[in-house]
Amino acid sequence: MNQSMSMIRTQTPSPLSHPPPPPSLVLPQAMCTSQRIYCCFGQMEARVNSNMSKPSLVAKFSSGWTETQSLFLKQTVNNYSLPLGALLTSKTQDVSTMAFNGDEKIGVLLLNLGGPETLDDVQPFLFNLFADPDIIRLPRLFRFLQKPLAQLISVLRAPKSKEGYASIGGGSPLRQITDAQAEELRKALCEKNVPAKVYVGMRYWHPFTEEAIEQIKRDGISKLVVLPLYPQFSISTSGSSLRLLESIFREDEYLVNMQHTVIPSWYQREGYIKAMADLIEKELRNFGNPDKVMIFFSAHGVPLAYVEEAGDPYKAEMEECVDLIMEELEKRGITNAYTLAYQSRVGPVEWLKPYTDDTIIELGQKGVKNLLAVPISFVSEHIETLEEIDVEYKELALKSGIEKWGRVPALGCEPTFISDLADAVIESLPYVGAMAVSNLEARQSLVPLGSVEELLAAYDSQRRELPPLVTVWEWGWTKSAETWNGRAAMLAVLVLLVLEVTTGEGFLHQWGVLPLFH
Ligand SMILES: C=CC1=C(C)c2cc3[nH]c(cc4nc(cc5[nH]c(cc1n2)c(C)c5CCC(=O)O)C(CCC(=O)O)=C4C)c(C)c3C=C
Numbered sequence: 194m195n196q197s198m199s200m201i202r203t204q205t206p207s208p209l210s211h212p213p214p215p216p217s218l219v220l221p222q223a224m225c226t227s228q229r230i231y232c233c234f235g236q237m238e239a240r241v242n243s244n245m246s247k248p249s250l251v252a253k254f255s256s257g258w259t260e261t262q263s264l265f266l267k268q269t270v271n272n273y274s275l276p277l278g279a280l281l282t283s284k285t286q287d288v289s290t291m292a293f294n295g296d297e298k299i300g301v302l303l304l305n306l307g308g309p310e311t312l313d314d315v316q317p318f319l320f321n322l323f324a325d326p327d328i329i330r331l332p333r334l335f336r337f338l339q340k341p342l343a344q345l346i347s348v349l350r351a352p353k354s355k356e357g358y359a360s361i362g363g364g365s366p367l368r369q370i371t372d373a374q375a376e377e378l379r380k381a382l383c384e385k386n387v388p389a390k391v392y393v394g395m396r397y398w399h400p401f402t403e404e405a406i407e408q409i410k411r412d413g414i415s416k417l418v419v420l421p422l423y424p425q426f427s428i429s430t431s432g433s434s435l436r437l438l439e440s441i442f443r444e445d446e447y448l449v450n451m452q453h454t455v456i457p458s459w460y461q462r463e464g465y466i467k468a469m470a471d472l473i474e475k476e477l478r479n480f481g482n483p484d485k486v487m488i489f490f491s492a493h494g495v496p497l498a499y500v501e502e503a504g505d506p507y508k509a510e511m512e513e514c515v516d517l518i519m520e521e522l523e524k525r526g527i528t529n530a531y532t533l534a535y536q537s538r539v540g541p542v543e544w545l546k547p548y549t550d551d552t553i554i555e556l557g558q559k560g561v562k563n564l565l566a567v568p569i570s571f572v573s574e575h576i577e578t579l580e581e582i583d584v585e586y587k588e589l590a591l592k593s594g595i596e597k598w599g600r601v602p603a604l605g606c607e608p609t610f611i612s613d614l615a616d617a618v619i620e621s622l623p624y625v626g627a628m629a630v631s632n633l634e635a636r637q638s639l640v641p642l643g644s645v646e647e648l649l650a651a652y653d654s655q656r657r658e659l660p661p662l663v664t665v666w667e668w669g670w671t672k673s674a675e676t677w678n679g680r681a682a683m684l685a686v687l688v689l690l691v692l693e694v695t696t697g698e699g700f701l702h703q704w705g706v707l708p709l710f711h
């Protein structure tokens with residue numbers, strides 16, 4: 194464990210005054226046995242017994258504490274070895290004035306994928322997406338081909354994508370919905386006495402993350418909470434956005450000094466789980482016999498290698514998320530059969546299984562008649578809910594023998610959900626600028642709160658090569674021959690691809706590799 198990971202930050206012992214001083218004492222965790230931690234408002238003092246593995250609350254003296262506050266303190270101390278004093282402030286008082294100095298400006302950066310707003314945007318949007326090494330990661334030898342390949346694939350895919358976007362109104366609704374979510378989150382934070390500015394940073398289209406960061410600098414934000422709008426962490430989504438942020442932060446003096454924290458995933462939060470269960474419960478009522486309906490969770494897929502080779506926690510988080518939603522439904526007396534499958538695969542490599550389309554056909558064959566689709570990787574309506582699920586999968590289901598099909602809407606600006614996001618932000622504030630949770634066992638989710646750098650170090654740190662979505666081959670006997678043979682092979686592949694696309698014939702069509710995308 195490195196030194197910074199084994200530290201805890203505590204409130205300096207101070208008189209019981211108001212407001213508290215900022216956290217200033219940093220102690221190696223190993224030295225914190227029976228560390229006394231004073232909280233300097235509300236007349237309270239907490240003593241924490243801590244060792245390398247897990248701190249625990251051993252004593253608490255307070256006046257005027259509610260049951261919830263005591264429980265919160267206990268859970269917090271037992272789960273995290275981080276700034277206790279600040280955590281106490283966040284639950285008891287106005288964070289903007291208590292946890293931080295009055296001149297601190299809090300910002301929340303919502304990260305999302307972005308989508309083309311017009312049909313003309315589709316090809317350049319796809320180029321940005323495929324030029325991202327977290328989406329198509331070529332072997333080192335072929336990295337120089339990332340952009341030409343992105344150009345080729347985006348041109349190849351654009352007609353099919355355009356058709357999809359045309360059928361949902363000529364563009365993606367993602368920007369509008371994310372802007373509305375940002376505004377609702379701002380209001381919810383304000384109502385909870387945490388005035389903050391909320392920014393939207395998209396990965397592949399406007400408003401780009403770079404644009405949001407420029408605004409954050411102009412606004413003089415001093416403490417930033419980074420909140421990817423993906424409930425589950427994946428290298429291909431939150432990971433890619435965080436990698437971009439890391440490179441932006443690294444090159445900018447203002448940003449290097451701006452304190453931040455990241456909420457990497459939040460699929461396990463009670464408010465989110467309850468909001469999902471509410472939507473499912475409501476939609477089940479539209480069926481004649483709700484208890485006979487198969488609940489069909491359809492998650493966005495990722496290539497299998499992300500999970501098996503790069504350590505992407507996405508699959509594990511997804512499965513846990515589905516279990517939590519089903520547990521919540523069970524508490525409400527809803528014990529329907531359910532299943533989880535993965536949609537939207539792209540290219541010929543293996544993705545997470547079972548695939549949504551195969552599963553729909555199988556369910557039909559098994560005699561399932563009522564199916565309720567639940568999109569689970571997204572919190573906004575977009576092409577993959579409005580077109581892929583509502584049109585393509587519905588059609589497939591009806592063809593496969595399903596008689597009644599329903600679909601749960603995406604969360605959008607659902608109040609329980611927005612309020613829970615606001616709580617997630619508030620609970621993360623004490624971690625802004627602090628070290629990440631060092632105790633693996635104490636993590637509440639598979640990916641812990643932390644800084645951009647730490648999160649990237651925890652997952653996919655070596656950025657191992659992943660099988661590209663378009664498979665290329667290598668041969669040769671010496672290092673240099675391998676390099677040049679590889680490059681020649683890649684060029685040959687490119688030429689053949691161009692010929693295939695222009696003539697519509699060739700070996701890839703014969704092998705069923707092209708058309709590349711479904
Ligand atoms: C090529 C590989 C892709 C991976 C891996 C991938 C993962 C992934 N994506 C989302 C969420 C969204 N994807 C969206 C669009 C989109 N994604 C891909 C490819 C991969 N996604 C493509 C080619 C596209 C463009 C649309 C299309 O042509 O099909 C969107 C935006 C949709 C919109 O309305 O504009 C979202 C959102 C997740 C959650 C995920 C992995 C977990």
Ligand SMILES: [Fe+2]
Pocket residue numbers: 493537
């Ligand atoms: Fe995608």
